Amino acid sequence: MIVRDLGPSDVEDVREALVTCGAFTAEEVRVALEMVDAGLNGDYLLPAVEIDGRVRAYACLGKAGLTQGSWYLYWICVHRGYQGRGAGRVLQQNIEQIVRTARGDRLVVETSGRPDYDRSRRFYSAAGYTVAGTVPGFYKAGDDLVIYYKVVG
Amino acid sequence: MIVRDLGPSDVEDVREALVTCGAFTAEEVRVALEMVDAGLNGDYLLPAVEIDGRVRAYACLGKAGLTQGSWYLYWICVHRGYQGRGAGRVLQQNIEQIVRTARGDRLVVETSGRPDYDRSRRFYSAAGYTVAGTVPGFYKAGDDLVIYYKVVG
Numbered sequence: 001m002i003v004r005d006l007g008p009s010d011v012e013d014v015r016e017a018l019v020t021c022g023a024f025t026a027e028e029v030r031v032a033l034e035m036v037d038a039g040l041n042g043d044y045l046l047p048a049v050e051i052d053g054r055v056r057a058y059a060c061l062g063k064a065g066l067t068q069g070s071w072y073l074y075w076i077c078v079h080r081g082y083q084g085r086g087a088g089r090v091l092q093q094n095i096e097q098i099v100r101t102a103r104g105d106r107l108v109v110e111t112s113g114r115p116d117y118d119r120s121r122r123f124y125s126a127a128g129y130t131v132a133g134t135v136p137g138f139y140k141a142g143d144d145l146v147i148y149y150k151v152v153g
Numbered sequence: 154m155i156v157r158d159l160g161p162s163d164v165e166d167v168r169e170a171l172v173t174c175g176a177f178t179a180e181e182v183r184v185a186l187e188m189v190d191a192g193l194n195g196d197y198l199l200p201a202v203e204i205d206g207r208v209r210a211y212a213c214l215g216k217a218g219l220t221q222g223s224w225y226l227y228w229i230c231v232h233r234g235y236q237g238r239g240a241g242r243v244l245q246q247n248i249e250q251i252v253r254t255a256r257g258d259r260l261v262v263e264t265s266g267r268p269d270y271d272r273s274r275r276f277y278s279a280a281g282y283t284v285a286g287t288v289p290g291f292y293k294a295g296d297d298l299v300i301y302y303k304v305v306g
Contacts, residue, residue: 028219066181068293108288133286135261135302140221147300149288 001087003094006046006058011036013055014048020080023120032075035060044074047094049087056082057091061098061107069105069153076109092127096152105153108132113144124148154240156247159199159211164189166208167201173233176273185228188213197227200247202240209235210244214251214260222258222306229262245280249305258306261285266297277301 006014014036018029039046039060049057057078064070073095078088099107109129111120129148138145159167167189171182192199192213202210213228226248231241252260264273266287282301291298 031219064291066184067291070288070291070298106288106290108291131286132288132298133284133300135223135259135285135300137259137304138217138220138223138261138302145223145285147286147288149291151290 001085001090002050003090004048004050006036006039006048006055008040010048010055010058014058014077017056017058017077017079021077021083022080023077023117032060032077035074045098047091047098049078049091051082051085051087057087059091059095061095063102063104064108069099069103071099071102071104071107073107073109088123089127096150099152103153105151107150107152109148111146111148112139113146114139114142121146121148124150154238154243155203156243157201157203159189159192159201159208161193163201163208163211167211167230170209170211170230170232174230174236175233176230176270185213185230188227198251200244200251202231202244204235204238204240210240212244212248214248216255216257217261222252222256224252224255224257224260226260226262241276242280249303252305256306258304260303260305262301264299264301265292266299267292267295274299274301 015033018024018032035044038044044060044062047059048055059073060075061071061073064072076091109124111117113134129150132147132149135145168186171177171185188197191197197213197215200212201208210231212226214224214226217223217225262277262282264270282303285300285302288298
């Protein structure tokens, strides 16, 4: 398991991870890939986990504007076939290190309250994130926004 | 009091409103004006209140990506010399009408938990917003993010 930055040649691996991980709609995959493009152009940081020569997990994060040290974790995704091997945990540790190195002190994550996002929410809880709040029906009727944060500084 | 869209010739009035309203740092004024520019190019909606021929209040709002009907109210500002005349209330009513017309159903606002933002938070509470949650220390140590939402659909 190698942690490194995502490069232009990894985009197809990222697409496969996003599609197979099962958490994202086609529209969400499209937006995630747009943000990978923007990240490759310097707008976001894109740490990735390589397993056997292919990228099987990645994250997209960026500094929150007008804050002294808050970062948004916009996307984090582990390929379905490579879940349960600790890639998410390794990536999360790397993300926290990135934020600390940039003199940041906290991470904010927005996710869905839908039952099929249970696994994602359990991941954040296990990684030490706290629920900051909920916006009922944010994504659509019955699909709440749940905001998490973690102090890492 | 006339409610209309902001135009390119109103930018200096907006700058004056942002500076005098007392809520924003120089950096925040800079970002707000960048978003006015982006709004004039179609990225955001910019309803404004004109009093005696000059813009004395404005707001900046936009649809939240990946949601069915949620809108972010990014900025709302009333010139210091024109506060207490109902301009904020008129603007808020117009904002809600904009969201409903676009088949949106809720507004989300992010603001600061600092004591000098008391007036802003009281405005949102009086306008019917509910606190969704708080991210402690989001802006900087001792300066929390407070997230409000209001169902308008």
